[in-house]
Amino acid sequence: PGYAARGRGRESLAAELVESGRILPVLDGFDEIADGLRRPALEALNATTLPLVLTSRPAEYAAAVAETDVLTAAAAIRLTDLTLDDLAAYLPRTTRKPGREDPDANAWDPVLTALREQPRDRPDSPLATVLKTPLMVALARTIYSDTPDHDPACLLDTERFGSPEKLEDHLLDNFIPTVYRHRLHGSSSGGSHPGFDADRARHWLGYLAHHLTGLKTPDLAWWRLGNGLRRSTRTLVTAVLLALAIGLVDGAISFGVNGRVTGALLDASVVGLLAGLMFGFVHWLTYTAKGKQAAPSAVRLQLRRRPGATVWTAGPRLVIGTLGGAVFGSAYGFVVGMVITYAVTSDLSIIVHVGLVDGLVYGSVFGVATGLTFCLLGLLETPLDIDSAVNPRSLLTTNRGTVTTQLLVWAPTFGAVVGFGSGVAVDVFQGSVGPLVWTSEAAALLGVISGLGGAIGYALTLTAWGQWLVLTRIWLPLTGRLPWAVVTFLEDAYQRGVLRQAGAVYQFRHARLQQHLARHHRRATLHDDFIAPL
Numbered sequence: 458p459g460y461a462a463r464g465r466g467r468e469s470l471a472a473e474l475v476e477s478g479r480i481l482p483v484l485d486g487f488d489e490i491a492d493g494l495r496r497p498a499l500e501a502l503n504a505t506t507l508p509l510v511l512t513s514r515p516a517e518y519a520a521a522v523a524e525t526d527v528l529t530a531a532a533a534i535r536l537t538d539l540t541l542d543d544l545a546a547y548l549p550r551t552t553r554k555p556g557r558e559d560p561d562a563n564a565w566d567p568v569l570t571a572l573r574e575q576p577r578d579r580p581d582s583p584l585a586t587v588l589k590t591p592l593m594v595a596l597a598r599t600i601y602s603d604t605p606d607h608d609p610a611c612l613l614d615t616e617r618f619g620s621p622e623k624l625e626d627h628l629l630d631n632f633i634p635t636v637y638r639h640r641l642h643g644s645s646s647g648g649s650h651p652g653f654d655a656d657r658a659r660h661w662l663g664y665l666a667h668h669l670t671g672l673k674t675p676d677l678a679w680w681r682l683g684n685g686l687r688r689s690t691r692t693l694v695t696a697v698l699l700a701l702a703i704g705l706v707d708g709a710i711s712f713g714v715n716g717r718v719t720g721a722l723l724d725a726s727v728v729g730l731l732a733g734l735m736f737g738f739v740h741w742l743t744y745t746a747k748g749k750q751a752a753p754s755a756v757r758l759q760l761r762r763r764p765g766a767t768v769w770t771a772g773p774r775l776v777i778g779t780l781g782g783a784v785f786g787s788a789y790g791f792v793v794g795m796v797i798t799y800a801v802t803s804d805l806s807i808i809v810h811v812g813l814v815d816g817l818v819y820g821s822v823f824g825v826a827t828g829l830t831f832c833l834l835g836l837l838e839t840p841l842d843i844d845s846a847v848n849p850r851s852l853l854t855t856n857r858g859t860v861t862t863q864l865l866v867w868a869p870t871f872g873a874v875v876g877f878g879s880g881v882a883v884d885v886f887q888g889s890v891g892p893l894v895w896t897s898e899a900a901a902l903l904g905v906i907s908g909l910g911g912a913i914g915y916a917l918t919l920t921a922w923g924q925w926l927v928l929t930r931i932w933l934p935l936t937g938r939l940p941w942a943v944v945t946f947l948e949d950a951y952q953r954g955v956l957r958q959a960g961a962v963y964q965f966r967h968a969r970l971q972q973h974l975a976r977h978h979r980r981a982t983l984h985d986d987f988i989a990p991l
Contacts, residue, residue, distance in 0.1 A: 478508065487513035487521075495521035503529050538589035545569050547594070552602035552609075564601065568609050584612045586621040587628070592967050596628040599954070600635045607635075629973040633659045636953040653940070653949060661946065662955065663978030664938045666965065670975045677947070677956070677963040679849055680753055680856075680921040682939070683928030688745045694932045695924070696737025699917050703910040704729020710906050727792050728906075732914055735785040739777060740918040751921040753856040754838050774831040782827025783820045790819030818882045818893070826874035827911070830867055834915070837866065843961045850944060852961045853922070860922045864912045872908025876900045 460471035474480050490498060499521055502511065511528065515535065548565040572585050587593045601609035611617070618624040637655035665677060668685035683691055708725030712718060744750060794815030798808045843852065883895040917923040933939040940946045947963055950956045955970075956963040965971035 475507075482507065482509045484509060484511045487511055488517035492520075496525045499525050499528065539591065539594060541569065541572055541585075544572075544588055544594065548598060548602070551598045564609055568613060571610075571613050582613070582615060583618050583621045583624045587624045592969060593625060593628055596632050600628060600631050604635065625969075626973070629970060630977075632970070633662065633955065633974075636955060653946060657940070658946075658950070659974070660937075660978070660981070661939055662950065663974045663981065666971045666974035667978045669965075669971060675964045675968065675971065676959070677965075678961065679853055679925055679929065679944070679947075681750060682933065682943075683924055684750055686928065686932075691924075691928060692737055692741045692745050695740050695918055695927050696733040698927050698931065699736050699914055700729040700733025702913050702917065703732040706909050706913065707906050710902075710909070714902055723796065724793070727789065727796075728910065731785050731788050731792075732910060735781050736914040736918045738784075739781045742777060743919060751919065751924045753843060753852055753921045754859060774835040775828045778831030779824045779828030783824030785827075786823025787816040787820030789816075789823075791816035793819075814886070814893070818879070818886055821885075822875055822878045822882050823907070825878055826871050826907070829874060830871045830911070830915075833870060834863055834866060838863075848958060849947065849961055849963060853925070853944065856920075856922045860916050860920045863920065864916055867915050868908040868912040870908075871911040872904040875907040876904025879903055 460474070461469050464470045464473040466473070468476075484502075487495070487498070495517070502509070503526065511531075544565075548569070549563045552564045568584070572582070572588075575582060575585065588597065597609065597612070601607045601612075612624065618627060634655040637653060637658050640652045664685075665682075668682065669675060669677060671685055672681065686694075704725040707728040708721045711724050712721035715721065791812040795808050795812035798811040802808070877900070879900045880895060880897075883893045887893050915923075917927050929939065929943055930941075934941045934943070947956065951958055951963060954966060957966050958964075965974070
């Protein structure tokens, strides 16, 4: 943040560092971008005079160069494999001493000696081949250094590990149990650390790796964790949980005001069911049908100088909100009107007539209120700069604050429009559809329930934090895919070296580890599915 301060001129210190050539960008993972983007990426890099370092696997870079051109005036540096001298200078420093008799000896000495004594005219042993890469050396260090019951000499067993692939799988298999065998002292948030069982942690990490493989991305973003579910499942879970939440709020308020259990349960059931259907449909129309996702956003409390992209979201929201509100209001008014009338008379024509009139009035009120509130939130909402987020927790906290602000805007606005609009609608339709009776107490109660219920519905279905709460904090833990303390688990995995942090997202420390965990998870899932019917 300090580099945002003004320098000697009008520009920031960060801009002065860039313009004076004191910043060296390191563009890591050229080989990980899509094939179709490599040629335009090289062309864009050749168009800049900024010094930089580009890393890539040789084959992918050679294929891209064959399509366009090399990086102009670039020095090509090929990283070589680690040598025995490299291992001898590193591994002994990381491990325990075997005893006081020889203080210079350590657990890796027998292994390094055996590797040096291998005849040069024979192919390298599996261990010598595996320890040429930094990833495998890091895994070997984690599993066998400073671990009393693990002897690295077992890695020399060619009968057990007959190929480099088997040895790599062994190191990858034992990495998770090793790093989770000890309890961490504290979490990054400063609270007490709960600790996680190694087997359960591997299951959860396997699901996350499988989730990223399905999305074809290395970035583990909290607002996309629910996207691993089927679209129909996401919509159904959102609708059901929303129906329960709104029905509970409606029933509690109705019982508190009227004191009648039967009436409160009936109204809660109708409102919850219709709200779940309506908001579920809006969620499907906004995100599921388009293959989009709810991204973190921010709320601006002033309308001046708003970005042009934000203005255009208000129009679609006005249409979707008006249609969804009108459908909900019409259905709610029709059902409630018929139920109340049925308690007074059994004349079917009168029951249907009252239901249609109430449906017309409620549909008009809720259609206008939902459309205006959706439009207002669209004007206030703006995309959040995810690239500038310090870490995933800070972005989650920021978005939770945004949703809280949206609730404070939605609840009073929607409640006031519904409460006031219901009286206006009664006056408009008075006489044309028959005599209408509406009291100020009923309008106030409808406004309060609608404001709270509508705010909950908007937050859970149309915001990134709401979808995170419904899918990642409730449904995925409920089905065993993730732990209940998801954020704490991710931070714990980061502290243990399983994940790395890249701004607002996490990544597995290496693509090889992600692939291994995802493959193990698929095998375990297929095994469970196979034995389940037996």
